[in-house]
Amino acid sequence: MLNLSGITVRLGGRTILDCASAALPPGGRIGLIGRNGAGKSTLMRVVAGLLEPDEGSVEMPRAARLGYIAQETPAGSGTPLETVLAADLERARLLDEAESEADPHRLAEIHDRLNAIAAHAAPARAARILVGLGFDEEMQQRPLDSFSGGWRMRVALAALLFSGPDLLLLDEPSNHLDLEATLWLENFLKSYRATMLIVSHERDLLNNVVDHILHLKQGKVTLYPGGYDAFEKQHAERMAQLESARANQAAQRAKLQDYIARNSARASTAKQAQSRAKALARMQPIAEVAADPSLSFDFPSPAELKPPLVNLDMAAVGYEPGKPILSRVSLRLDPDDRIALLGRNGNGKTTLARLLAAQLPAMEGEMNATGKLKVGYFTQYQVEELDSGDTALQHMSRLMPKATPAAVRAQLGRFGFSGEKATMQVGKMSGGERARLALALITRDAPHMLILDEPTNHLDVDAREALVQALNDYSGAVVLVSHDRHMLELTADRLVLVDGGTAREYSGSIDDYTDMILGKNQEGSGEKAAPKRDRKEDRRAAAEARERSQALRKSAKAAEAEIAKLEGRKREIERAMFDPSSAAPEDSKRTMTELMKLHADVGAQLAEAEAKWIEASEAVERLEAA
Structure with a gap:
């Protein structure tokens, strides 16, 4: 049992947690959620004993072993495999003692204990965890210093999972993972038999792993049974x-x-x-449920361009001459495409994204792009490189030097930075706010194509849903790299697998890809695979639906324009009928009979135009609902 009793934390004169109390069930799988900046990480640090609350206490069994990833990533000349094995402190201590122990009786006790904790199987178990998180055999033997910070965070996560604590604390564990490692982690946590408290904004993980949701809002916590859908x-x-x-x-x-x-x-x-x-x-007074500006995403509509936007024909791309990362890539992108790039980190997804963004040239083959193409390219590096001392308004003003102050603020307002929010320093923003600012900056000139590399990191669940809606409303092309498969399922209608030194269309669905990664469709598994949907047929149907929707929208817009025109003409005729002195010259010459007949004709045309507008609008609504 983990009890939070009246936890209050004040930081910088602001109350983050305000008498937060909850009794978490023993063995429970608790998903800790809340808006960006609500204090989730602060609460986790209190539970981990890294932050002393101003008031209140955390109660847990004394013998419980607690596991939490520290902020510092592991480093040094040790390998990932050595680092993970060292996380089992008892095993490491017994092995060290066995090397120097001379007493045969004590040595026998040590080996009995090593057998009891299955120490001989530890290297294989550690290797399996590392493989699941993306480390092949060669990577497991490399020194930690040769890896980036993101990969070293994976080593820290592997060490934590290997140590098997009684209370597992995970704070956004999938932020440094690709889709493949995220799927493995979710599967691993499903079978983990201890109490866990997880900060996550992954809807699928919150639905498939946790059995309770602890909702943090305005400094208070409320416990709900079930996964995220039940909580919602x-x-x-x-x-x-x-x-x-x-x-x-x-x-x-x-x-x-x-x-x-x-x-x-x-x-x-x-x-x-x-x-x-x-x-x-x-x-x-009962406070009104206020709208949250952090849910604001509104991508400006680009000017229309004829397809294709980009066409790759047997293209190769890389960073060193003669050493392509990807070869034989043939891919066409049209204005309304929604493409998700699949594949493990290191396979070349970012390289392909940079080729499409024209940040890298094609080494071989051809890349043809329309001359007026504007691309908005989002990466986590842009979020990290924002000047912490500048405001959102200063960042945007630098990139829009010829725009009026009103236009600059209007672009910021599309992403929730209105009023005082526009003059907030980046250093005081949450991770989600910085991500929204980066999206606002890359879309300032209404790009025809958005390339988004892990845009959901640091965004809470509601903000992710708002981003999905904004992407679906956006009229340009989208290329998406994300470990959030809920977003991929709702956004992408074309899948491209980046693997084996090339990129090719993947004909299955996200579910098919998930099954493939988890090995559920291997021959001899004894399980009969469920019939799979025809992805090409889905894409064709989706494309036809978009074409019908666009045609219907154009029809509704044309009818709307015709209605406005006819209403104007009707008013002119009525003016001639009742106030001839102010009528147009051609109408002032008509007799009352002619004007009445003309009025009736225009009225009939107006009714017809209104009927067309209603029919087209209702058809659009039906199509979108379907």
């Missing part, structure tokens, strides 16, 4: 009840205020009015 339903019901109570209270307040205003001055009712005034003063 319960929370929506709770918010609806809160809004209903607020509306009822507002009506009651208005009623009391009206009574007080009408009866305070009358001697016969003054006491009753005073009583109601006291009741009004005691009434605690």
Whole structure:
């Protein structure tokens, strides 16, 4: 049992946690969620004992072993395999003792204990965890100093999982993982038999792994049973009840205020009015559910370009002459494409993205792109390189030197940086806010194609849903690299697998790819694979649906323009009928009979145009619902 009792934490004069209390069930798999900046990492550090709360306490069994990844990544000349094995402190201590122990009785005890904890199988178990997180056999033997910070974080995660603590604390464990490693981690955590507390914004992980959601909001925590979908339903019901109570209270307040205003001055009712005034003063206001600006994503619509935007024909790309990372790549991108790049980190997804963004030239083959093509390319490096001392307004103003201040602020407003938010220093922003600012910066000139490399890191679940909606509303092309398969499922209609030194269309679905990664469709598994949907047929149907939607939207827009034109003409005729002196010259010469006939004709045309507009609009709604 893990008990949080009245946890209060104040940082920089601001209350982050405000008497947060919850009793977490033993053996529970708890997903800790909340908006960016709500204090999730602060609460995790309190539970891990790294931060002393101003008030309150954390209670857990004394013998419980707690596991938490420190901020410092492992480094040095040791290998990933050695680092992971060293995480089992008891095994490491017994092996060291066995090397120097001369007493045969003690030596026998040591070996008995090593057998009891299956120490002989530890290297194989450690290697399996490393393989699952993307380390092949060669990588497991390289020194840690040869890896980037992201890969060393994977080593830290592998060491934590290998140590098998009784209370596992994970803070955004998938942020440094690709889709393949994220799938492995999810599968591993499903079979983990200890209590775990996970900060995550991955909807699939929160649905498939956890059995409770701990929601952190305004410094308080509330425990909900079930995964994220269950929480979302319960929370929506709770918010609806809160809004209903607020509306009822507002009506009651208005009623009391009206009574007080009408009866305070009358001697016969003054006491009753005073009583109601006291009741009004005691009434605690129920706050209105406020809109969150962190959910704001609005990509500007690009100018139309004829397809294709980009065409690769047997192209090769790399960083050193004569040493391509990818070869024989043939790929066409059209204005309304939604493409997800699949493949493990290191296979060349980022290299292909940089080729499409024209940051790398084609070494061989051809790459043809329309001359007016503008590309918005998002990477985590752009988020990290933002000047912490500058404001969002200063960043945007530098990149839009010829734009008016109103235009600069309008672009920031598309991504939730309105009013005082625009003048907030980057150093005071949450990770999600910095990611939104980076997206605002790369889309300032309405690009025809967005290339987004892991855009969801640091975005909370609601912000990810808002980003999905914005991408689906965006009229340009999208190329997406993400470990969030919920986003891929809702956004992408073409999958490209980057593997084996090339990139090719993947004909299956995200579910097919998931099964392939987890090895569920291997021959001899004994399981009959479920029939798979025809991905090409899905893409064709999706493309046809988009074409129908675009045609219907154009039809609705044309009908709308025709309605405006006819309404204007109708007003001109009516002016000629009732005020001939202000009529147009051609109408002033017409007789009343002619004007009445003309009025009836225009009315009939207007009714026809309105019918067309209604039909097209309803068809668009039906298509989008389908």
